Amino acid sequence: ETTSKMETLHDTPIRCQDIFKPLPGQDTHIRVVVTQGVAGIGKTFSVQKFTLDWAEGLENQHVSLVVLLSFRELNLIKDERYSLLQLLRVFHPTLQTVTAEKLAVCEVVFIFDGLDESRFLLDFQNNEVVSDVTQTSSVDVLLTNLIKGNLLPSALLWITSRPAAANQIPPTCVDRVTEVRGFTDLQKEEYFRRRSSDEELCSRIISHIKASRSLHIMCHIPVFCWITATVLEHMLATDQRGELPKSLTDMYSHFLHDRSQQELMETDREVLLKLGRLAFEHLEKGNLMFYQEDLEECGLDVTEASVYSGVCTEIFKTECVLFQRKVYCFVHLSIQEFLAAVYIFHCYTNGDMETLETFLGKDDNGQSLDAFLKRVMSKSLKSNNGHLDLFVRFLHGLSLESNQRLLGGLLVQTESRAEDIQRAIKNLKEINPDQFSPFSVSPDRSINIFHCLMEMNDLSVHQDIQELSGCGLSKTHCEVVASALTSNPHLTELDLSENKLQDSEVKLLSAGLESPNCRLETLRSDLGGGFMATTKNVLLFSNMISSFFRLRFCRLSESSCASLAWALKSNPHLTELDLSHNNLQDSGVKLLSAGLESLNCRLETLRLTECQVTDEGCASLASALKSNPHLTELDLSENKLQDPGVKLLSDLVESPNCRLKTLSFIGWSQVVAVLE
Structure with missing residues (x-):
């Protein structure tokens, strides 16, 4: 349930003006918000937009005061001590008349922009407690007490940061985490078309970017769009010979070269x-x-x-x-x-x-x-x-x-x-990231190996990734595969057969499959040693064009079902799902049932052979099927069903809202019961 909720919230768009407002169905007070995003993605622009709309009387008029403080300015304070009230007056002299009493009763929003630029050590464990806005202390102590709610607990706080620095704040102190994702694919094109009135030039630039995986992905960052446009406009307008840049290093080398006017002085x-x-x-x-x-x-x-x-x-x-x-x-x-x-x-x-x-x-x-x-x-x-x-x-x-x-x-x-060069490429392909760290290496660290190969123009990595059957894939390997799915719009078939994928690996692959850049049409992950023929398989998650997904014998459990349920809700293309021979149990089936109830779910066939389902799971499925007019085949063979559960589903076939044509039960001591 927690995983499902987190994924749902993660994918819920929110306006910057509504950053402190609960989502529909939420009954939670949002006091501290952390907004993450890579450098140049638009975090500062978002807080400036919030502030401007408030100042012009357009939004959030219940707020009495918005205080915008950037860490690049706070860094200048260094070892000096201030009270919170004094600090406000230093940075905003117009607040000289604001008293401690006024501050305590009015609705205040503090915006701290650029935590990643901070040179303060935020020690949430050992810093002294400060609860009085007139009590002097160091800036880092004032910050930790504001965030923890010891100081001015009625105030709302919005903190922006690059992802790497956001973990300085304990999760227990944060009520909402948001992410600025930058340009969508349509907005990328819009940027280049607005930049120049030369339609032919714009079309050539857009076509080139789409053909280069690395460049197209990076163009979600507005500043990178500017760099790319600057380089390509110059090269195309001056009819420079040679290939247009295809890698990041190539693009940045051209950018620096073009700025230097031929030879560097x-x-x-x-x-x-x-x-x-x-x-x-x-x-x-x-x-x-x-x-x-x-x-x-x-x-x-x-x-x-x-x-x-x-x-x-x-x-x-x-x-x-x-x-x-x-x-x-x-x-x-x-x-x-x-x-x-x-x-x-x-x-x-x-x-x-x-x-x-x-x-x-x-x-x-x-x-x-x-x-x-x-x-x-x-x-x-x-x-x-x-x-x-x-x-x-x-x-x-x-x-x-x-x-x-x-x-x-x-x-x-x-x-x-x-x-x-070949030895360097070979070294990259043979790296085991976990040998360099006593802790589990994050996906980004592993995926960066793949990016380095791309910078060295080694395109063989795409062919290597396509042939991964029986390779004993680990979590780290799945991280790299997920990156390939995200960055390679030409990869259409992937064979992961006979690999022991577990919940964490499936979640990683899900991230790659959900990418709008993924164009995979066939994914084989049948780990059952030939229990099913490897016919045409197509995909599951939200941006996929596929209709059939098989994850038999993948050691999946309840926690995978949250991701799968989200896919059922968001992908109207999926028509067949086979999760046989996984330990899903009733709790996992309950999560899947929530996905089946979605109006977006178009699933026609669901196979749950030997998934440790009991009568309780049957009840969840029966409830979901009452509102699902699309499911025509349900296979619950080799599960722990008793007569009440079998009867519950069998009776459901008579319901006018149920479209089931095939309902299969095969127990260890039961006979086949098929209703057609």
Whole structure:
């Protein structure tokens, strides 16, 4: 039930103006909301839209005060101590007349934007308790007490963050988690068509993006659409020779190359490498915002005009914040990650052993390209939050000579021997992510291996993934398969026969199957050693075009049924489902029955042979079938049914709302009872 509810809420759209309003059917007070989303996806825009609509009298007029505080400004407070009341007056001088008494009785919304940019340690376990808005303390203590509800418990809090940093807040303190997902496929096209009046140019750009899996997926991020449009418009408008970029590294290399106006000037080259050092050193620390002292540590003099040269203005920006102090950042996190990769690859090609050893530690196995990439991948897999994932992906892409040529002013071009590249590809395919971490490696860590192969133009991985019959797939392998389903619109057949898939693996595959990019038509996962013929199978979950799904002998249990029930509710294409020989029990059948009751469910055949179903499960099915006019065949053979359960379903056939034509029962000591 919990899993089903979480998935339902996860997929429920919500306007930013309604962020604190309960969903239909919910009777819960929403006090603390965390909104997650990757960098550049629109989190800050969402909170600004909420604030603007409130200020203009359009929405949420029951709220007396909206206080927007960004962590990039809060970071400037450092070790100073303030009361909550003083803090508000520092950041918003117009609130000088607000008293503690007024604050206690009015409805206040605090918005903390950019938790991932915070340089505070939020210690929810050991921080002192503060309950008075006039009591002075450090900023981190004020924050933890606000979030826990010790301080101003009537206030509403909205916190935005990248996913990796959101876990700083204990789940027990959060009432709602939302996600900004960025552009849909239609919105991607709309962006490019609105950007230019040249319809032919727009159509060529859109066609190219659709043909490239990596680019099309990344275009859900608005800033990436801008980068892509900038590069492709320039290349197509100037009739540049050569292939259009197909990988992320290729696209970002072109972007930096185009910004530099052919050859990099020596001063620009020096500035870019210093920016690369800044990007790298702070990527390791998890910092996205930089202050003057950070730039100076990397040899960047902010007063020099070279910092603001034409090369830098489109990748690095300055903002004035609290006390007119300046903060600096790259226009998008991915540009920071790309420049960090360029800097480290520059260190590798120039033999800067001191920097490499500081980053990777000493190694006596030589410095071949494949050994270097293997060590960096090992380092990234040890990260709990994946902060090096895109960095290592870019690094693998930079190993190709084509990308090195584009960055000739920054990188010493290496003679990437074919055998080194093939060894690097072989290393990626042989990696067991779990060997690098004492804990279970998250799906994103494993999936990034697949992305690195794509950056190295190794397309054989798609063929490898198609032939996985009897391979002893584990959870980690399913994570990579799920990624392939998400990113490869050309994969139409997948054979997973004779693999011991369990609930967690099915859930991972579900995520891939639900992707709008998935075009799989045939999925074989019959683990029953030939109990059913492998005829045409087609798919289950919400965005699938399929009609038949088989998960026999897959060791599924009740927890898988929540995902399956959600699929039944959301996929009108599914007409046949076989879950035979799984330990679903009555509790699992009850969850499935909820899916059968949905108006969207078009299931015609349901097979539940030997699923440990009793009369209680029959009652759930009978209730569902009264409102399901589509199911014509139900197989409950080899279950623990007694006469009452059999009679309950048999009598149902007489109901005018029931369309059952075939109802099968075969017990260990029972005779066949088939009603047609």
